[in-house]
Amino acid sequence: MATATEPLLVLAPANPGIVRLVGDTPGPDDAETLIRTLYAEHGRSLLAYATRLTGDRAAAEDVVQETLVRAWKHAGDLTTGRGSVRGWLLTVARNIVTDRARARAVRPAEVADVVDRPPVQSDHSESVVNTMVVMDALDKVSPEHRDVLVQLYYRGRSVAEAAKELGVPPGTVKSRSYYALRALRAVMAGTEAEVSR
Amino acid sequence: MNEHDRTQLGAYALGALEPGEVAEVDEHLATCAECRAELAELEEMKDFLGEVPPEAFLEGPPEGGDLLLQRTLREVREVREASAEPPMPVPVKRSRSRWLMVAAAALVVVGGALGGGVALGRSTAPPQATEPAAGYKEVTAIDTTTGAKMATTVEPRTGWSWVQVQVTGLKAGDQCQLLVTDSAGKTWTAGSWVVSEKAAKNGSTFGGGVLVPLDKVHSVEIRTLQGRHVVTATI
């Protein structure tokens, strides 16, 4: 996929889960590599999210396409952005969905088209940093802690279900979920220092 | 649960306990202020988690082929051919470090030789541009009522702006939000944070982005999450 002259994604040994794109001045191949890499790593997450927000697979694909193109155009901004690239992409996708919904809302003929779709949370749609800050914090807690939060919170599993899924006793799931929330709190408390430069 | 069993509280806060267990915890909470306080802190974290959609934890490419990828690549090629200038970041210096990018991703090493640079964790990431991007605006404002002082820098990005503030006169524990009002009068949130003790003493630095171009940025305000005005800078 990449040759020695293209940017490389290099695993950061001290911080698993975080990779870094390293290379020379971007050229044509870099753009293609960037898009391919983002698509391979974040495509499923982005498309699923956009599909839920739009309620329409075709519209969601358009949103993902535009999100990736924006990521390429703003590759320089990604370097200064806070939080993970995943958080950045999801935020941009959400903003695109919101902008399109607003644009449609001013054209009455198409309003009926959107009423029965899940509403976009407009109070969130303008916040650029929050999703990224929380994703960043989740990147900083241990994988065991992150896994248990994903199971219990994001997947809505019970302790027993999560225990089965993670292959640990239920008691461990309980204590881990407690320590995971404490760890997250510690990371969030330190976010201010991380955010400042 | 007759005695403190804090390890139950995490799963309780996340709504993952069985009904019988919930009843036990409820019974203890009714009599224990300490655990109630602890629970309140855990529930606050649960609210933070709500900022991230569940889809954020799906990995890999979309299912069902790469038509979407091909379409996207085609668009990128077309845009690139249409513009002589590569749509890359603000011209600082064409250096290698400019093209560093931190990405949270699956543990994947894309092929090729290690020709680029040294991999670093986020915590050791080099500071990006120490100078704000060209064309930035800088305003310092003092609020005589609240006593807060704020140095504000607004940097242009492509179609949006990066806002950086340095605020003194905040109290430790203050939950602040950075709000940007555009020239049409619409207010955007560029992020929120909690003031640490150190920051209360030395000044609190925070930055966030908003999808408002620099020339449309009218003012930058710090307000607490409880709605208390702290300081406003008119750009």
Ligand SMILES: [Zn+2]
């Ligand atoms: Zn107790």
